[in-house]
Amino acid sequence: DSGVTQTPKHLITATGQRVTLRCSPRSGDLSVYWYQQSLDQGLQFLIQYYNGEERAKGNILERFSAQQFPDLHSELNLSSLELGDSALYFCASSAKDRRLTDTQYFGPGTRLTVL
């Protein structure tokens, strides 16, 4: 158990709908990351937040948005869903170690199915 929690575990919805995925980081971690992993594909970095502020952006679609709240939990909002958005969505959190490196610890993921 990495200490990162994600809810829900599974989500089934229809095209055109909007969903919200939730992530709670490890205790003390200020950074939260979101990744998308489609079937048999690699991890695609979406976005990173640090202590409530957006820090880095990857290949995140305009239909997707995220935020990190004062209690450090994060939410990923996906709207106008398409069939191709079906994937595993992972959240990770990190804290800088003594070498100032961020080692990311991943949650169990949310499996999104768009029908």
Place this chain on the structure above:
Amino acid sequence: EDQVTQSPEALRLQEGESSSLNCSYTVSGLRGLFWYRQDPGKGPEFLFTLYSAGEEKEKERLKATLTKKESFLHITAPKPEDSATYLCAVQATGGFKTIFGAGTRLFVKA
């Protein structure tokens, strides 16, 4: 441009047959190189962080090594439960992004 390339894409071993996975990277400056294990449908599980060339780390049957251009994950006498996808990632200095490779899928047959 920062890049991470893993090889082979897939590796099939017999139980007890030792081998190595390769991770080649190109970054302006290395802050850290990471190895993860991922089982199907699960989140990546952290294995190692390596910081500088010459560094080595071990955990059970796994040993990770680092040079200035690549890292190897050596698997000694693997067991079927070692079957998984192994991911390599790098974090460069001067930025915040972590770049993941596509992974090596390892199959160990009893």
